[in-house]
Amino acid sequence: MSARADTAASAAWESRVRRARRRGGALRLTRLAGRAAGVAAILLFTLFPVYFMLASAFSDRMTSAVGTLVPRDPTLDNFVHVLTEGDFGTYMLNSLAVACITVVGACVLSLLAAVAVARFRFRFRTAILVMILVVQMVPLEALVIPLFLQVRDLRLLNTVLGLGIVYIALSLPLAVWMMRGFVAAVPKEVEEAAYIDGASWPVMFWKVLFPLVAPGLVATAIFAFIIAWNEFVLALTFMQQSDKYTVAVGLRQFFGEYANEWGHVMAASTLITLPVMVFFVLVQRWLASGLVQGAVKG
């Protein structure tokens, strides 16, 4: 009986909301046009530099130092060159391995830490939060020397693991702060209800909290992946053997050896950008399903 009353109440609510929308909102067509204009403006700003990169990557014999907006004699030569004349494939694999370590490490460690600081009150909690913020304020460029000594002492120079662990450390402070917000946004009542239903801590964690913070985890994963994929100075310092280079370091080779071959540089840049895009499109679906679950539970 109460279920039927609920349904009736929610139907009444829906219709009141619809009426209020009609009253308050601008005309539907104007709203649509506004949104379309907004989307167009954003896409223009975001994609223009990207288009510039692509146009230059597909241009034959690009000697001009300012790129080109219209590809001259469109060709795949730049890509063929980048992929065949050198070890770019190896760099891609190295970067992928480093990125996987970083993403998994950052997600797991940051979620655990975020639950600790968002859900428990304990001594030194504030001190730890402040410390986590402080450590990431040091400019990375100044950390190169001490970090190098540290990784060398751990005997992890020239290893994917060594670079991955450093990137986990770099992304952790932000990841913890980001996750903290998402964990804190989950109402405590949801957890308490699970406890009352007799759920244990781990069950509550995986069945209740995890789905609700999934969007946060996805954001953290993307964020950690991009750090690992694009970071340059540390990768250059720690990976001293050329078969251990990451893509960011590999990209530099095209600047060094072919000073004016912008076509090669931009083709390599395009290839570097692609995996991040693929990764994002993959997790995007998961992001959406996490959101749907959140909506159902909310």
Place this chain on the structure above:
Amino acid sequence: MRRRSALLPWVLLAPALAVIAALLLFPLGRIVWLSFREYRLRNLVSGESDFIGPANYVTLFTDSYLWRVALPNTVGFAVVAVVSTVVLGTLVALLLSRLRPVTRVVVVSCIMVAWAMPAVSGTYVWLWIFDVDSGVVAQALKGAGLLGPEGYNWFADRLFFYAVVVLNVVHGGFPFVAVTVLAGLLTVPRELHEAALLDGAGAWKRFWHVTFPVLRPVFAVVTILSTIWDFKVFAQVYLMPGGGVGGSEMLNLGVWTYVSSFGQRDYGMGSAIAVVLTLLLLAVTAVYLRALFREDELR
């Protein structure tokens, strides 16, 4: 039960704290130590360094370059860049939240390209766009008759130089804010918005009184992070013409640290600049944190 719950947060924190302590806290200590020492190329070779007290700091603070160039460049740029990034990112997130799911996926994927683009490549593209005489901007201005055939060197002027850096940094930085705020927006209960709508609240009021309070922690995080990133932005300045040259008018504190350490081989001074930048960021963040504590957001 009581004992277990007292220990649990530490168990959850342990792995993260171990990694942070070993790879960030300890190196940070080394930088502070280094900043009180004379540490140049010969020290790097011999491995010995001399304790010189606060001499590096005295030199730094009595150098008019800090007050005239590096500090204004750093702070002025960061304020403009953070405000632009957060406002644009939030506007885009609000727009995205009103799109149909399929359209949203497409648009989000597109703006992610800007974030995914390596900073190095992105910087070169922005350099092309603003090239002195054959850049897109110069060509357009010439076409409109606003610029003579000699072109204009945007990078010789501090204001224009940093305007280009702002465009570059906002281009690469707003997708993070947009995606994070969007993920937050979708956790805001729909009923709250609907109730406000029934009370006759307009779009701005609904955002300010409903969305913003709920997403306060998310906004706090994206603002603090953007602040931290923009205060120590490196590649986007270093790679621009004049940006990586010692003594130029374009250095910010982050690039200055690097130029001192690796350009002038004065690691002690480089570390001192890094410590000053860190303290500056700390002071700025303390202001945010105070605001958070007052609101009891650090639950």
